[in-house]
Amino acid sequence: MTIESIQVELAERAYPILIGPDLLAGHPDLAALIAGRQVAVVTNDTVAGLHGHTLQAALAGASQLIEVRLPEGEDHKNWQALDRICTAMLAARFDRHSVIVAFGGGVVGDIAGFAAAIYQRGIDFVQVPTTLLAQVDSSVGGKTAINHPLGKNMIGAFHQPKLVLADTRALSTLPAREVSAGLAEVIKHGAIADLNYLASIERDIAALRACDSAAMTRAVRRSCEIKAEVVAADEREADLRAILNFGHTFGHAIEAGAGYGSWLHGEAVGCGMVMAADLSMRLGLIDSAFVDRLTALIAAAGLPTRAPAWPPDRYLELMSNDKKASQGTPRFVLLDRPGHAVLRRVPREELVATLSACCHPA
């Protein structure tokens, strides 16, 4: 099977995403990038155990190779993890020409990318995402961050990788729940930007859940293309880029309210998209048939479609902490037609109606 390649166009920070099976075993672009340089692989026990040996061969050209294993889970995405990476690199005397390889899912990618953004004021990094979520979402766009007890992803940087290797065969080692979580972002890309793509996801949904490598390569490629187009048009999230947050304002509220780690990010986003679609319908932007169609696909992906049964006020409180809030008033990404998203302020009564409708027990 061939390797697909997408170029993320960001002027002097443009970089390629390579997508296909068996990329962990190595690629000439990776070998060229790391040749003769100090390389720190940031990963965790699970990923290192499954794929560490394979990747190590691909990094044989480094002048010095260290591995930093982070504790797993969203609640370790903090200052301590960042310090662990910086300390290991400083102890090994890594200079500013060093390269960080982020080898794992979104948590590893966010922390390792942020470490690359601030180690000696910024060094190169390579993303080797091993979860579907990371391949279609965090590997494009250069957003890096850690969490703070007062909010998720509140501290971070925009820092673009030099190269992304998305090995679609590696996805077959993922737990089913993580595959579903990744499919939430895949579905999101169809819903906000490409109705034909949404239809192909509907057709492929069983193959995608089974991690069929060909279906995965198609989906990762098209999702990365969509995200790359949006990011290239609006790197710093002035406005357009915000459409990628479809489902995220609700999703972040669910994640924060339930305690980080109890819902997977993709699960919360899946459920958040149902809520955002419901809100779009209440504002007269889309009809209920499309809400049902999207809800059915989210359910078919193995994702929850019902939010926790908290009172609307709790959601409003949780959402007011979200950093998408502009001077305190949350804005929402809504569908103004199937396959197209916009950013809007929403009257409180429609918002409360959506919260009441989507969050009671099924």
Next chain:
Amino acid sequence: MTIESIQVELAERAYPILIGPDLLAGHPDLAALIAGRQVAVVTNDTVAGLHGHTLQAALAGASQLIEVRLPEGEDHKNWQALDRICTAMLAARFDRHSVIVAFGGGVVGDIAGFAAAIYQRGIDFVQVPTTLLAQVDSSVGGKTAINHPLGKNMIGAFHQPKLVLADTRALSTLPAREVSAGLAEVIKHGAIADLNYLASIERDIAALRACDSAAMTRAVRRSCEIKAEVVAADEREADLRAILNFGHTFGHAIEAGAGYGSWLHGEAVGCGMVMAADLSMRLGLIDSAFVDRLTALIAAAGLPTRAPAWPPDRYLELMSNDKKASQGTPRFVLLDRPGHAVLRRVPREELVATLSACCHPA
């Protein structure tokens, strides 16, 4: 007395530096920038006690104003200080349109600027430097950082302020030792870039040590111009910008070896410049008359010209940790003629000769 203005030319990140007496009391550019926005003033007890009330009036147009006081000194330039700022801003629900005002010396500026670089992935900040060192050095160039137990300024970001206000009258409240430390960087700018400026510093040295406002305004202006020209030509320190590190490789070794805070940064740089000039002479680049002239001016500024009497091996070890090291071999900024600097690798024997000559007891 008029307010001088310099524009730092960095394409879409260009910003003005305003220099003159009584700027703390307010300026239309500052009022326009902060109007209706959430503002966090990051400072310390000393600066807040001396000048806090004055600046508060200048920030009256903010929609919300908080103050974060950091513990003083280089050894508090760490993750904890960064977290303190982020926590205070999150607790006050500051959004991504907030502004940080860095109000103090270099330590406050470095930490507050870094917090602005990473709070919600980057917000605006204003520098209001209250020490001479900060006015002529850290207010230009966008370097922000914290220290790590394994090295100074090892973790940070390039993040340009939107505006710098350098109040030269405020300098009169500085302890004499801090004035001298700031003059080290002033002298450096003359030595590396402008022999006429160096001569004017020699003429003005008594007035500068006495914090005469007119002499200070002239020096801060010319020093900022020189630094701004270098930074505009090389924002990310590929090579040219490195000449601003004249005296710093030795200086950092002294600071690190003595324990941060025991030598002021400017004191270590003053001494480091004597060593770098000595090394330039040993390599046949300048004559001993210029080394003597520079050493005399550094002494006249009230700065030490003799480094601690450690064995050369200790210096070599300390310097090999410096992040200017490229793949382990330290490079040095040398004078290839009076008023002009270059970056060079240096044979070990000349380096050891300089260490032996400059570091024995006087």
